[in-house]
Amino acid sequence: MRVFNGYPVSIIASVLFHGLVLLALFYFQQANTEVIDIVRPPSVKALLVAENPQEKNAELQQQRETQRVQEQRREEQRRQEQARAEAARVQEQQRQEAEQQAAQERAVVQQRQEQERRQAEQQRVVQEQRQREEQQRREAEQRRQQELAAQQEAARQEQARQEQAQREASAAAEVARTEAERVMAYSAIIHDLVQQNWSRPPSARNGMVAVLRIRMMPTGDVLEVEVVQSSGDFAFDRAAESAVLRVRRFTELQGMDIRMFDRNFRTLLLTFRPQDLLN
Amino acid sequence: MGESLNVWGLIAEATTAVQLVMLILMAASVTSWVMIVQRWMVLNAAEKGMFSFEKRFWSGMDLSQLFREGSSKQKENQATGGMENIFRAGFKEFMRLRQQGGIDSEVVMGGAQRAMRVAYSREEEKLEKNLTFLATVGSVTPYIGLFGTVIGIMNSFISLASQAQASLQVVAPGIAEALIATAMGLFAAIPAVVAYNRYSSRVDSITGNYSTFTEEFSSILHRQLYSSPSK
Known part of the structure; x- marks a missing residue:
């Protein structure tokens, strides 16, 4: 007497089912990765735009x-x-x-x-x-x-x-x-420091540009900060200003050739602009 | 593939232990689905056979003819349903005892009932076969998946400790890879649990029908034994 079991059919069905699930997963994964590439949340960066003083x-x-x-x-x-x-x-x-x-x-x-x-x-x-x-x-x-x-x-x-x-x-x-390379290195340091100390206000919008003029001592101390070009948003200007003031002293500038300093860093223009903002 | 952080890359780059766990879970899932489909077919066939046999049984047909039909079916190597098997076991024992003659009707009745009980338990066993496997898969695979996850997270934290600069990018792939194990465990467990519950209730109802039929059939035999003039 042959007892009904249906094992072959069920094995085929099960393997098929798992294959389908894996395939679906594969395709969705691919679609997902594509989507992720497009909608990747922009890392909100507060960038100082490099301003080469020599140029x-x-x-x-x-x-x-x-x-x-x-x-x-x-x-x-x-x-x-x-x-x-x-x-x-x-x-x-x-x-x-x-x-x-x-x-x-x-x-x-x-x-x-x-x-x-x-x-x-x-x-x-x-x-x-x-x-x-x-x-x-x-x-x-x-x-x-x-x-x-x-x-x-x-x-x-x-x-x-x-x-x-x-x-x-x-x-x-x-x-x-x-000199250029050294100047670039120094200004990169300055930008990094200022950027670290810059907390961008929530009212910042794309396209805002604030230009600050900094007067410095050869010791790297910030003597004076002045807003040369306002962004139109008071809070933004204030934030930029206080970022520079918070650094207070660019110790890395100490020991720089004094002529180079005079030429490039005695007065320095810094441009602040928010980038990668969504709004 | 590793950069785009998709599931396949993660699985390929996972640690051996986690890969092993994933393999086990995959096998468990495939097997449990084999069981699910096979049980589904078996239970469907049992229900169908049960209903068709009940119909024939209550159609007023002669019992010995019903028995002969079943015998010819078995000779043709066709499967007989569970209820029919019970009927055949009881009827065969009943007839055998009766034909021997000089046996007390109580003894005949007891023998037939015993034979039906044996057939009933055999049928019940047939129906419940593999259901325990589904129950095991349903209850154990989440733990296996969890085990894989714990091992994966452990590994990713160990690698995090060796990094000078701890960043999310270092831990994230490891944790994602570990979580795949949990996902697979749940993927195997959920259908198994659902199927187990569904099928055990179906088996209950079928065996309930069987036992009801056993009682009814023994009452018929009883009537036949006592209504016929005793020799």
């Missing part, structure tokens, strides 16, 4: 340079215009003088002598006048040439100055390159 200095210098060049050019123009006006005025005066003279002479001749002589006189006067005019013109020409020469000279000088400035700048840049 800023170079920028400042360049700005100053261009300003100076512009001013020079403007002055040059003004001088040229003055000279031109001067020349025109002198010419006018001379012509007026000549005319006056001619009129006087003509009157004298009319009064004293006959018409022919007067005519000759007149011709002579005309000739003289022409000569004088010629002379004046020559003088003007000369003056203009001189002017031109001066202008060229100025241009040459300016070029030389520019070249020199460029040379200086490139030399400074080279020095900076050797």
Whole structure:
């Protein structure tokens, strides 16, 4: 007698069931990991944006340079215009003088002598006048040439100055390159310290930017903190300010080359901006 | 795979003990599901056979004909239901004792009842077979899973102690891996417990029907014994 048991069927069913469960788990896991990648909760970080002081200095210098060049050019123009006006005025005066003279002479001749002589006189006067005019013109020409020469000279000088400035700048840049890494390291330290001490207020929003100017001693002590650019949120500004004040002394800056310090860290701009905020 | 922290990576990177526990739990789950399906089929078949036999039995059919039908069924190598087996055991014993002659009707009745009791307990045993396994899986696998979890968490804390900088990233995979063991234990236990409760109540109702039938059948035999003119 065969007793009904149904073991083969049930084994197949069970294995199938577990296989299905595992498969479902596998697919859901994959979907989940994808989802997790997308919706990963952003780590709320309070970041200070690195502000390379050397770059800023170079920028400042360049700005100053261009300003100076512009001013020079403007002055040059003004001088040229003055000279031109001067020349025109002198010419006018001379012509007026000549005319006056001619009129006087003509009157004298009319009064004293006959018409022919007067005519000759007149011709002579005309000739003289022409000569004088010629002379004046020559003088003007000369003056203009001189002017031109001066202008060229100025241009040459300016070029030389520019070249020199460029040379200086490139030399400074080279020095900076050797310094750059150290400066970067120091500013990274400063940023880290400030960041550690910065507790961001809840009113902070993305897109807020507060720029602080810090004045420091060579010992690393913070002398003065000043909000240069407000974020528009008082609490945010205050938090940034108090973060710097809480550090109080950047001991790591001690023992830095004093010239480097003066160049880069005497006054330092720090930019605070909240990043990775959800709202 | 380890970086994306999915279940497969965790299982692959788990410690050997935890992997062993997971293997045991997996095996227990598969086996318990084999039992669940098999019991379900067996109980369904038993219920069906019981109802169809009851119908035939109460249709006023001649009992000896019913017995012969069962015999031919068995000759054809077909399974007979539990209730039919009880009937056949009792009827066979009854007829045998009666045909011997000169036996007291009380003794005939007692023999038939004894044979039916034996058949009943055999059928009950058939129905309840493997149910204890389900009960064991249901009660033990959570503990096995818990054991794996404890071992996994222990390991992850040990590795945490050796780290200079304790961070969540160091502990998290270990704990997640350990928790998988608990999850698997529950996954195996829950269906087993549900099935055990369901099936034991079904077995109860079926065996209840069997014993009722036994009583009824013995009363029929009793009537037949005493109503027929004694020789």
